[in-house]
Amino acid sequence: MQRTIEMGELDLTEINGRIEKHLxxxxxxxxxxxxxxxxxxDREELARAGALGLVEASRxxxxxxxxxxxxxxxxxxxxxxxxxxxxxxxxxRSVRLLARRLESTEQYLASELGRVPTTDEMATELGVxxxxxxxxxxxxxxxxxxxxxxxxxxxxDEDLTLVDVLEDASSIEPSAELETRELHSYLRDAVKLxxxxxxxxxxxxxxxxxxxxxxxxxxxxxxxxxxxxxSEALRNLKLGIEAQFEDGEDEAPTGRVAKRQAAYADAVSxxxxxxxRLGRWDVGYDVPEDALMTIAGSxx
Numbered sequence: 001m002q003r004t005i006e007m008g009e010l011d012l013t014e015i016n017g018r019i020e021k022h023l024x025x026x027x028x029x030x031x032x033x034x035x036x037x038x039x040x041x042d043r044e045e046l047a048r049a050g051a052l053g054l055v056e057a058s059r060x061x062x063x064x065x066x067x068x069x070x071x072x073x074x075x076x077x078x079x080x081x082x083x084x085x086x087x088x089x090x091x092x093r094s095v096r097l098l099a100r101r102l103e104s105t106e107q108y109l110a111s112e113l114g115r116v117p118t119t120d121e122m123a124t125e126l127g128v129x130x131x132x133x134x135x136x137x138x139x140x141x142x143x144x145x146x147x148x149x150x151x152x153x154x155x156x157d158e159d160l161t162l163v164d165v166l167e168d169a170s171s172i173e174p175s176a177e178l179e180t181r182e183l184h185s186y187l188r189d190a191v192k193l194x195x196x197x198x199x200x201x202x203x204x205x206x207x208x209x210x211x212x213x214x215x216x217x218x219x220x221x222x223x224x225x226x227x228x229x230x231s232e233a234l235r236n237l238k239l240g241i242e243a244q245f246e247d248g249e250d251e252a253p254t255g256r257v258a259k260r261q262a263a264y265a266d267a268v269s270x271x272x273x274x275x276x277r278l279g280r281w282d283v284g285y286d287v288p289e290d291a292l293m294t295i296a297g298s299x300x
Contacts (some may be wrong), residue, residue, distance in 0.1 A: 022073055026050040036100075037085065044298035046081050052079025066081045076127060095201045098136060156298075178278055183241070190240045190268045198233035236261070240268045 008210045030046045037046075048149055057076035061069055105125050109117035117125075123133045172180075197219065203219070204210040205226075212230075219226070243265035 015058045018061070018069060018073075019054055019210055022054060022058075022070065023051070025070060025073060026054055026077055029074055029215065033078060043086065045084065049081045049084035050077040053077040056080065098139065102136065179215065180279050181279075184273055185246050186241050186268060187237070189271035192238050193234060193240075193264060193267050193271065194233055198229055201229045202233045202237075205230060236264060240265045244269055 023275055030043060030050055034041070034043055034046060053076045057069075057073040060076075061072055063069075102122075105122060106117060109125055113121070119130060119133065120184055123130050126133065126134070126192055191199060193203065200219065201215055204215050205212070210218075212226045215226045216223045240260050241261075
């Protein structure tokens with residue numbers, strides 16, 4: 001019993017010794033096989049799979065068969081790497097053949113031309129049209145799956161992964177949220193400060209869904225006059241809101257119309273405190289956001 005334990009400990013020491021001694025062999029095999037894989041395949045993942053292959057080779061090695069351990073281990077390491085890549089790859093073989101064809105063509109042209117080949121040169125070398133080449137590349141790109149922790153920058157000072165650079169469409173940046181609140185607040189104040197008839201037209205047309213005919217009947221004017229009032233109101237809104245975002249001091253307005261527009265812009269600025277504008281945007285008219293954006297789009 002004691003002899004069995006001693007032999008077991010001896011075998012374990014020998015296995016660990018072989019593993020530590022031949023770790024550089026893993027890097028060597030990874031370097032050999034990596035040239036056959038696309039650039040997006042993580043070399044560190046290959047090395048980890050190769051290391052597991054080395055451990056398995058150390059456990060299964062039988063010296064009595066006369067095969068050098070380096071040769072036996074290299075085969076096991078290579079096999080473990082290939083198995084790992086196949087397990088992680090869901091794309092069909094045809095796509096992988098396409099990837100190798102495109103990459104080898106690009107490398108050939110780069111070596112011949114001394115620069116990166118253009119799309120036209122790639123298409124000519126492959127014997128396909130530009131549209132067909134675009135379809136081939138699209139098919140290839142859709143087959144690439146990257147982990148969220150995949151590094152997107154080669155700059156060692158800036159460790160950026162896909163998580164850092166992918167945009168979350170459902171998430172709003174704080175600065176964008178504040179800008180939207182401020183714009184909505186200015187817009188509400190600007191509407192409130194319009195002349196009465198212009199205000200009635202803007203609220204009725206954009207916020208209450210009334211037609212020009214409805215508004216004309218309500219105000220006792222023609223539809224043409226309603227169109228004119230709407231244009232004047234939108235021009236006033238545009239000038240009044242744009243004035244809130246302009247930098248620097250403008251020259252004093254001259255002329256009756258310019259002075260009236262400047263007074264209107266000043267009134268919009270003074271209507272609310274900045275804390276109120278940024279704190280809440282759902283005050284005033286109880287209108288859904290899409291209606292506000294409709295007016296904002298018309299003003300812009």
